[in-house]
Amino acid sequence: MTEEIILEKSTSTAHAPAPGGLRWLLSDIYTMTWRGIMRYIRLPQLLIFSTIQPVLFLLLFTYVFGGAIQTPGTNYLNYLVPGILTQVVIFGSIQTGVGLAEDMSAGIISRFRSLPMARSAVLAGRTLADLCRNIFVMVLMITVAFIIGFRPEGSILHVILALGIIALFGFSFSWISATIGLSVKNTETAQVAGFIWVFPLVFASSIFVPIGTMPHWLQTFANISPITVTVNWVRALILNTPAGDNWWQSLVWIFGLLIDFSLLAVLQYGKTE
Numbered sequence: 323m324t325e326e327i328i329l330e331k332s333t334s335t336a337h338a339p340a341p342g343g344l345r346w347l348l349s350d351i352y353t354m355t356w357r358g359i360m361r362y363i364r365l366p367q368l369l370i371f372s373t374i375q376p377v378l379f380l381l382l383f384t385y386v387f388g389g390a391i392q393t394p395g396t397n398y399l400n401y402l403v404p405g406i407l408t409q410v411v412i413f414g415s416i417q418t419g420v421g422l423a424e425d426m427s428a429g430i431i432s433r434f435r436s437l438p439m440a441r442s443a444v445l446a447g448r449t450l451a452d453l454c455r456n457i458f459v460m461v462l463m464i465t466v467a468f469i470i471g472f473r474p475e476g477s478i479l480h481v482i483l484a485l486g487i488i489a490l491f492g493f494s495f496s497w498i499s500a501t502i503g504l505s506v507k508n509t510e511t512a513q514v515a516g517f518i519w520v521f522p523l524v525f526a527s528s529i530f531v532p533i534g535t536m537p538h539w540l541q542t543f544a545n546i547s548p549i550t551v552t553v554n555w556v557r558a559l560i561l562n563t564p565a566g567d568n569w570w571q572s573l574v575w576i577f578g579l580l581i582d583f584s585l586l587a588v589l590q591y592g593k594t595e
Contacts, residue, residue, distance in 0.1 A: 350439045354447020358421075359454055372417070373459050376410040377466055383530060384470060391531055396561055400475070403467045404484065404557040405529030408549065410463055411456045411492025412524060416516035418452045418496040419503025423512035426504070431594055442588050449496040456492045460485060476562040484559040487572070491552050494576050495520075497583035504590040528553050548575035 362369050383406070384399050393401040422445075425431045434444050464472070464485075474481050503512045526540060527533075527549040533541050544550050551571040558565035 347440045347443065350443030351446045351450070354443050355450040355454075356447075358448055358451020361421075361451070362455055368417075369455065369458070372414060372455065373462055375413070376406060376459065376463055379409065380406050380463065380466060381470070387530075393532060395563070396475070399467070399470065399472050400561060401557070402530065403464070403472050404488075404560050405527075405553050406467075407460055407463055407485070407488050408491065408553050408556060409524055409529055410459050411488055412495055412520055412549065413517075414452065414456045414459060415492050415495035415499045416513065416520065417455075417499075418449055419499035419501075419506075419512045419516045420509055421448060421452075422500055422503035423507055423509045426507045426594060427509060431591075435594070441591060442584075445497075445500050445584070445587050445591060449493060449500060452496050453489060453493050457485075457489055460488065474560045476560050480559040480562065484556045487552065487556055487559075487576075490580075491548075491572075491576055494580040494583070497580060497587055500587040501583050501590055504587060504594060507594075523547060523549055528557075548572070548579065551575065 380402070383402055388398040388402070391398055422431070425434075431444070476484075499512075499516050502515050506512050506515055526536075526544050527547050528544065529549065533544045533550065536544060551568045552575065554568040555565050555572045557563070558568065
């Protein structure tokens with residue numbers, strides 16, 4: 323029995339909450355989130371390959387470029403880990419749009435739309451499932467970082483807060499990816515469209531190198547980038563240094579993106595056929 327048939331039964335059962343209430347919405351979101359998580363469990367290669375790339379980035383930048391990059395106040399590994407963790411959730415968010423485009427191509431989204439379920443539940447469930455995957459990858463990454471010598475200078479509470487900020491940042495980017503995936507309706511296009519704008523944002527930021535090493539015109543862009551201010555805040559928590567204005571700028575970006583693109587994604591979902 324396919325997961326879609328199980329989903330249809332779960333939404334039509336007599337014990338399901340009555341449509342229209344908060345309990346009904348939460349039940350639908352839970353069902354869709356569980357569907358997304360089960361997809362990773364049944365296709366573990368998706369999870370495995372999504373962890374290989376960030377581990378390679380961490381090892382390559384640490385051992386290949388680390389000796390050539392100067393980071394005042396700390397060693398390069400401690401500087402790099404907050405940025406790599408942020409990169410992990412940003413690149414991982416692309417899979418949200420790819421997964422939705424795949425569901426649209428397979429006609430699954432059309433089936434969901436025919437069921438008595440909340441419009442936002444499909445999108446919220448997908449983004450929450452990808453949030454769970456991002457958290458798993460982050461835990462794996464920080465474990466590898468500890469093995470090769472990463473040592474945070476902030477308290478354990480600061481580190482936990484930093485990981486929560488990164489997860490929330492990735493969650494907001496998942497809604498951007500969801501909007502793109504619903505707009506292009508094709509898995510290959512969704513992957514290219516999701517990656518092509520994220521790639522320059524990631525490298526034109528403070529993830530890998532201090533912004534002061536960049537050309538002046540690029541520094542102007544990098545300083546206002548949502549990635550830069552978020553990485554700087556996370557790095558300040560992990561390294562126990564002043565965060566400056568980065569904390570409130572990051573929150574403005576996170577919640578601004580989350581609110582705007584969640585609304586856009588729901589509207590785009592309503593237009594799908």
